[in-house]
Amino acid sequence: MSVMKEQIKSLHLKETEELYLYKLCLYCGNEKRVNAWNNSGVPPVDEIKSAQLHSISRRLQGFCSMLSRLPSFRRRFHEVVKALVQEEKKRVDAGTADYLSEIPAQTLCALKDLCSFDVVPYSLSLGYSYWGVGHIAHLNITGELLSYKDVIAKVIYDPKIKTVVNKVGSISNEFRVPKFEVLAGIDDMVTEVKQYGATFKLDYGLVYWNSRLEHEHIRLISLFQDGDIICDMFSGIGPFVIPAAQKGCIVYTNDLNPDSARYLKINAEINKVDDRVCAYNMYARAFICHLMQVPDCLETFSESERSTVYMKEIPINGIDYREATEIPCTTFSASATKRPSEISEEEYGNEDGAELEVTGRIKRSRNKRIRCFKPSNIRTWEHVDHVVMNLPASALQFLDASQEVLEGLTTLDSLLLLLAIN
């Protein structure tokens, strides 16, 4: 409460604005009732300040809805009253006295102990705001603040934040997923986040997600061109993959965590880019070898026939892909040695993308052109434009496995910039 008091103080509200906040809190932000009561309160002209008042009122509502769970004065008060009543009853029964002022010194001391709490102005500073992930507020409370974690959670809790969690310990698993303790609200870790026009569904208790990386995601994606071939070795639930595919890139994506791989697929579908995303659930090393492996059947083909071989996407569900699997082969008829953006419109095939005709002369619109260029038609062992490696601390271990890919990168910049995030 004292944190909120300070926040309200720092807004330097005018009297009319204070009255407006009063109304907002009283009527839980119900617009109709707020407008109906003319208590001289008017919303601030400044839109930001007005939004701040709404947010304070929401948090106060959240706070109040949790109030009964706070260690309360009421409980102590009841104990005091109970003790007094019992004492009085005892003495009246014994016929010794009927005035509380005659309570023995020992009982009085005990009562004083019960009542002895000081209310002193006290403020806690987290040093950061919480991190919002959909309806979840993520806190990193440690050290001396841990004693106040429940109160902090209750201050943060508001009707929009349905779950307040605190990270427990440090991350030690290879999937980079922290352990969380639910401090307030409902125990529901499945949520949705929106970033740069894309929707990401995720289970925050099962997969890696970091909302603070948004700028880095945007920065890297701004380097990609429509038609680029991207390989994301540690893709999580797809913060690079989905926007890159939305931009028209073909993305090969991989994550060792089966839940991340599962949500990646869900997100590709939600954002309608599943035709441009080829998802795997393997060790990164196996994944990169898989992309770099020239299919055996290519050896037995003649030069003209080679251009009709493609690599098939491995489905995710139900199979353990930690071991590299043999690459199935089949045929298609586009010049896969070219990047999609380098292939002329005439070289793109039919609308549904099932087969690409090199020699076809059908002109297609740009969208159709992109749509028909499926990941399964690309010879990754010959060319990849960008490799994304977001695995702090250990991504460099995988560089040797990626050597062949790196040799094929468009520019050295691509590698350096992508590694910079680590």
Ligand SMILES: C[S@@+](CC[C@H](N)C(=O)[O-])C[C@H]1O[C@@H](n2cnc3c(N)ncnc32)[C@H](O)[C@@H]1O
């Ligand atoms: C730091 S997260 C980055 C995820 C995503 N790029 C993002 O920005 O949200 C690293 C990811 O690498 C995955 N991972 C860890 N070790 C791996 C390995 N050996 N092979 C493949 N993926 C791995 C983890 O499951 C995790 O999702």
